[in-house]
Amino acid sequence: MTTPEVGAEDFRDILGQTRDFVRREVVPREQEIADGDAVPDDLRRKAADMGLFGYAIPQQWGGLGLDLTQDVEMAMELGYTSLALRSMFGTNNGIAGQVLVGFGTDEQRERWLEKIASGEVVASFALTEPEAGSNPAGLKTRAVRDGERWVIDGGKRFITNAPLANLFVVFARTRQASGRDTGIAVFLVPADTPGVTVGPKDRKMGQEGAWTSEVSFDGVEVPASALVGGSEEDGYRAAMTSLARGRVHIAALAVGSAQRALDESVAFAAVTEQGGTPIGEFQLVQAMLADMQAGVMAGRSMVRDVAARYVSGEDRRIGPSAAKLFCTEMAGRVADLAVQVHGGTGYMRGVAVERIYRDVRLLRLYEGTSEIQRLIVGGGLVRSAQRAAR
Known part of the structure; x- marks a missing residue:
């Protein structure tokens, strides 16, 4: 295991500052974020x-240098409030930024990572398409080599931070898939490049303030140096590596949201009365709270273990x-129980x-749907057993 760049004592300070920021400054303004559909x-x-x-x-590129075991602790704190806050910088730290960290050339890292780490540049991960979501192998966007440049044509949708983005990390097909070669490459496309068009903000069920939109690429020309890693072969591996890391982060985020739902429910049940008795003294309410607590505890332990193994x-x-x-x-089950504990109050906007x-429903869809995760886990177990049996 590699030694993390940030020691335990320093990380405790970072985590404590993040927790304080979330609970003292962001939680009281959640309704402002929801009503304005924007983080102030x-x-x-x-x-x-x-x-x-x-x-x-x-740290060499201006970041804090937290590894994934520390990242999940941060995510559990960030998940405690409006998920729009985390979404502002989620792609910089996660699926977009990690493509550059893991696969970029020295020149690409030097040009972009410090600006990404400071927030001067917002990076977007442009992978999802109408026919390619959880399975990137189905994407249609194409990039064609033309001398010392690449020309990109295609469209993406549900792209997080696209309306704010300065840089798109774009996945495009450059050749026919053959065997294990999916034919996918990755390009760095500044948002102001001619031919890049960002659509209006999507209107979503939840996560107000976390902006997504469609992005189209119409004859977009980028230099050869825009090819991530300088290699066409790195694209699919970059996507899968970034998504796998991102999945652990999203799992931790879900734990944070579930913890908040549990805390709200316990506080509500302790003081809200029916017939002169706090509802928290009713056994069926206690049973719901117990199931919520068990789920949160299991999730927290799981993400810590998985992050360490990663x-x-x-x-x-x-x-x-x-x-x-x-x-x-x-998190979906806990949120549902939280509404049930609150009764009619839990169905009211502003609660x-x-x-x-509404917010946590999306967590089961992005970074690969629950169905795709089941295929990865189940298929991986069977293939591992088959290899062992040979």
């Missing part, structure tokens, strides 16, 4: 000043998918558990 500028500036736009970017290199495929599957499904109920 002062909270964005504070997050940037704290280094949150680059907490998972190595960092050590022991498991970077089955574990991340299993954690993402369990924790996001768990935290109502927002959480």
Whole structure:
């Protein structure tokens, strides 16, 4: 296992500052974020000043250098409030930034990573298409080599932070798939490149303030140096590696949201009376709270274990998918129980558990749906057994 760049004592300080920021400054403004469909500028500036736009970017490129075992602790704190906050800098630290960290050339890293870590540049991960979501192998966007440049044509959808993005990390097909070669490459496309068009913000069920939109590429020309890693072969591996790491992060985020739903429910049950008796004294309410607590505790333990195994290199495929599957499904169940504990109050806008109920539904869809995670886990177990039997 590699030694993390940030020691235990320093990380405790970072985590404590993040927890304080979330609970003292963001939680009281959740309704403002929801009503305005935006994270206020002062909270964005504070997050940037704290280094949150680059907490998972190595220190040599201006980030805090947290490894995945530390990342999940941060994610559990960030999940405690409106998920729009985390979404502001999630792609910088996660699926977009990690493509550059893991696969970029020295020149690409030098050009972009410090700006990504500071929040000067917002990076978007442009993979999903109408016919290619959880399975990137189905994407249609194409990039054609033309001398010393590439020409990109195609469209993406549901792209997080696209309306704010300065840089798109674009996945495109450059050749026919053959065997294990999916024919996918990755390109760095500045948002102001001619031919790049960002659509209007999507109107979603929840996660107000976390902006997504469609992005189209119409004859977009980029230099040869825009090819991530300088190699066409790195694209699919970059996508899968970034998504696997991101799945552990999303699992931890789900745990944070579930913890908030549980805390809100316990507080509500302790003081809200029916017939002169606090509902928390009713056994069926206690049973719901117990199920919620068990799920949160199991999820927290799971993401910590999976993150440690990811960092050590022991498991970077089955574990991340299993954690993402369990924790996001768990968060959905906990949010549902939280509404039930609150009764009619839980169905009202402006009540935290109502927002959480809508927000966490998306966690079961992005970074690969629950169904895809089941295929990865189940198929991986069978293939491992078959290899052992040979």
